[in-house]
Amino acid sequence: MYTQIELSRTGASGRVAVITLNRPDKLNALTKVMEAELRRAMEEVDGDDAVRVVVLTGAGRGFCAGMDIDELEILPPGDIRAAQWMRPFDMNRRPDYQTRYGYFPAVRKPVICAINGAAAGLGLVFALYSDIRFASDRAAFSTAFAKRGLIAEHGIAWMLPRVVGPGHAADLLYSARKVSAAEALQMGLVNRLFEADSLMAETLRYADDLAENVSPRSIRVIKDQLWEVPFQDLAQATRTANEAMYESIQSEDFTEGVAHFVERRAARFTGR
Known part of the structure; x- marks a missing residue:
């Protein structure tokens, strides 16, 4: 190939x-x-x-x-x-x-x-x-x-x-x-x-x-943030982050992130 x-x-x-x-x-x-x-x-x-x-x-x-x-x-x-x-x-x-x-x-x-x-x-x-x-x-x-x-x-x-x-x-x-x-x-x-x-x-x-141990959804969003920030002012970057945080809290990976921490086990993130 x-x-x-x-x-x-x-x-x-x-x-x-x-x-x-x-x-x-x-x-x-x-x-x-x-x-x-x-x-x-x-x-x-x-x-x-x-x-x-x-x-x-x-x-x-x-x-x-x-x-x-x-x-x-x-x-x-x-x-x-x-x-x-x-x-x-x-x-x-x-x-x-x-x-x-x-x-x-x-x-x-x-x-x-x-x-x-x-x-x-x-x-x-x-x-x-x-x-x-x-x-x-x-x-x-x-x-x-x-x-x-x-x-x-x-x-x-x-x-x-x-x-x-x-x-x-x-x-x-x-x-x-x-x-x-x-x-x-x-x-x-x-x-x-x-x-x-x-x-x-x-x-x-x-x-x-x-x-294995980090939410792929979190990394995906954070990578977007890191590459977008040079084009934003502080207020815009903060607003964007607040919106993304609201969506993250509703995600499967957030639920799993809390669960594996509380249950003291390996994470099983799906990226959703």
Whole structure:
């Protein structure tokens, strides 16, 4: 089904989907085929109610070294919002997210990026659009663009300052320098750092905990909130949260959340 990525299910109940970029001999540099397969895999796991968490990683010693230099293309400005990139992730979401590489926020499950090696250019873009970033101590990061005569493309100038702050963002984008995993952790570019041999085990342990012990309905709504808040003022964000809380209290997952706590047993959330 897939030729340049791998898709598998894992976890105690098979609720964690792992998408692996699979061109290890090229440090998983992006091609048109891989790009299309990644979107298709995201669509597949988003539509699978059995999947509650998505992990994105790379095969071999790299995460994603950016676009394959042999497939670089000159895109007209309007291409980024062309119809083929707007679907299938409409889902009544904010249209700002319906762009060529900015579709991760429209996936209804948390996307955890397990960065096992070099993440440069579009590889860094994928990491930034993920909800959570774990990294190997052998990982390295670079925006790459300025050293190729390019600019901060695909929304990275919007994303990066919100993750690391404007000063770090300017540094990384202007210099396009290589950033070590330790420095990435210090500036908040990644959330946790693990030894290379334990990265996937630790990431999957975390992902499985989310899949088994947390309400998927709660995560779905909270993910919406986190991505919407940058477009809202405090009053609007509060009103939206109050409405969502009212709906949550009437949900099956709220009933189960109280019940499993009182009864001191494992949760059996349905996502409804």
